[in-house]
Amino acid sequence: MTDDTPPRRRLSVGWVLLALVEAPVLAAVVTGLAAPYLPPRPYWWAQLVAIGLPYAALALAVFAVVWLVGRRWRAVALHAVLLLIVGVRAGGPGRLAAPADGPDDLVLTTFNVPETGPSREALGDSVVAYVGATEPDLLLMQDARVIARSEQRRRAGEVVQVEAVRTRLPYRLRLPARLASHPGWQVNSTDVPFFVREGSGVEVVEQEVLILGVERDPDVSLALRSHLRWDGRDVVVYNVHLRSFGSPKPWQDPDVRLASPRTWAPYLRRYRGVYAQRGDEAAEIADRIADETLPVVVAGDFNSTADNWSYRRLRTAGGVDRADAVQAAGGRAWGRTYHASRPFVRIDFVLVDPALEVTSARTTPVEFSDHRPVRVGLRWREESE
Structure with a gap:
């Protein structure tokens, strides 16, 4: 038991540090998702953060892979939910090729x-x-x-x-x-x-x-x-x-x-x-x-x-x-x-x-x-x- 304790402690500290590093990205994604519902007079800063939501979501996806590799399932679930919401907001995966307009359109x-x-x-x-x-x-x-x-x-x-x-x-x-x-x-x-x-x-x-x-x-x-x-x-x-x-x-x-x-x-x-x-x-x-x-x-x-x-x-x-x-x-x-x-x-x-x-x-x-x-x-x- 004594031999196993230091590795578990170091691993735990490492995940905490990762969470702290990721915190600004997580906050940016949550703020960006909330911005369309926040009046811009008091919440102008949320509108500014929302501009970068697609890019914050890409960064969040990278962190999600790290949590997945580390088998931190609760963190993976949180990331999956947020990324799913971003995807739905963006219109979903869409078709691989858009249809062409017709002569009467x-x-x-x-x-x-x-x-x-x-x-x-x-x-x-x-x-x-x-x-x-x-x-x-x-x-x-x-x-x-x-x-x-x-x-x-x-x-x-x-x-x-x-x-x-x-x-x-x-x-x-x-x-x-x-x-x-x-x-x-x-x-x-x-x-x-x-x-x-x-x-x-x-x-x-x-x-x-x-x-x-x-x-x-x-x-x-x-x-x-x-x-x-x-x-x-x-x-x-x-x-x-x-x-x-x-x-x-x-x-x-x-x-x-x-x-x-x-x-x-x-x-x-x-x-x-x-x-x-x-x-x-x-x-x-x-x-x-x-x-x-x-x-x-x-x-x-x-x-x-x-x-x-x-x-x-x-x-x-x-x-x-x-x-x-x-x-x-x-x-x-x-x-x-x-x-x-x-x-x-x-x-x-x-x-x-x-x-x-x-x-x-x-x-x-x-x-x-x-x-x-x-x-x-x-x-x-x-x-x-």
């Missing part, structure tokens, strides 16, 4: 494409090449401002990516006769333009631009509501662009040092405010969606991941469980969209009403935007006729 693309790049001409050419190759019936842009100097000359303030699609491709820019104004936003403008492909069979019945946010705040959340008629039935599409964190990013700031928490403080204060305001604005849009009597599709740049409160608020607005198109289509890809060159997170979404079926969904690597576009195929469900 409605194809929608949401794409945040700001005016950046080596030149205006190059950006215009790149946008035209992508849209011309993928041919969506509906093209929803974000970060592409249109300023109407008058109701008769709406296109007077188009950015190059809007002008290129409208003038060089068979697409019609569809916006309300008058765009909304906001004290902190440019008068009679929007950055969420909406295009309809000629010959798509889509009719625009009515539209409304929504600008949300604190008075005189130039960084606001925007949404364009479009009532459409397609295939003999009506549907409402919201093109959404929720407020961002702004610039610069912490990793782009040379004064931010990991070993100096003092340098993080300005960014943490900014993020606390943005999460609170974004949550309020997402709730306003969700309240509008809840009042709709027609099927609703919500698409755009949420500037939030699928593990954040704002995403869940929009996805379940009005008590309707909308399908996340990328999850519903299946496939092995995560569908991450930001940053386009090395996508770390998924913040661009298409949320689909149960009256519609997702037939395909994919993202495309691009070099002329910091977001990857999301292209989705939709059709009416037979049982919803």
Whole structure:
């Protein structure tokens, strides 16, 4: 007995140390799972932690293997339960290959494409090449401002990516006769333009631009509501662009040092405010969606991941469980969209009403935007006729 005691004691201490090392990862996973249910005003920090949930879950899986090798069954069971919840939240294993959309499906693309790049001409050419190759019936842009100097000359303030699609491709820019104004936003403008492909069979019945946010705040959340008629039935599409964190990013700031928490403080204060305001604005849009009597599709740049409160608020607005198109289509890809060159997170979404079926969904690597576009195929469900 005496000879066996030291090995058991050393082994026990080793497992305790492993648990202490793993504790921050475990806390991050639990916090990330709870974040969609925690209001962002008091729990903004949980929203920030939730961004890294997929990666914290991968680290947790590594620790689970270690516990399994050590035959620590209670620890294995805890890890298995948490990883199962993460998997279910992510949409399950999905299909190995997503189905293709049919010739009669409605194809929608949401794409945040700001005016950046080596030149205006190059950006215009790149946008035209992508849209011309993928041919969506509906093209929803974000970060592409249109300023109407008058109701008769709406296109007077188009950015190059809007002008290129409208003038060089068979697409019609569809916006309300008058765009909304906001004290902190440019008068009679929007950055969420909406295009309809000629010959798509889509009719625009009515539209409304929504600008949300604190008075005189130039960084606001925007949404364009479009009532459409397609295939003999009506549907409402919201093109959404929720407020961002702004610039610069912490990793782009040379004064931010990991070993100096003092340098993080300005960014943490900014993020606390943005999460609170974004949550309020997402709730306003969700309240509008809840009042709709027609099927609703919500698409755009949420500037939030699928593990954040704002995403869940929009996805379940009005008590309707909308399908996340990328999850519903299946496939092995995560569908991450930001940053386009090395996508770390998924913040661009298409949320689909149960009256519609997702037939395909994919993202495309691009070099002329910091977001990857999301292209989705939709059709009416037979049982919803």
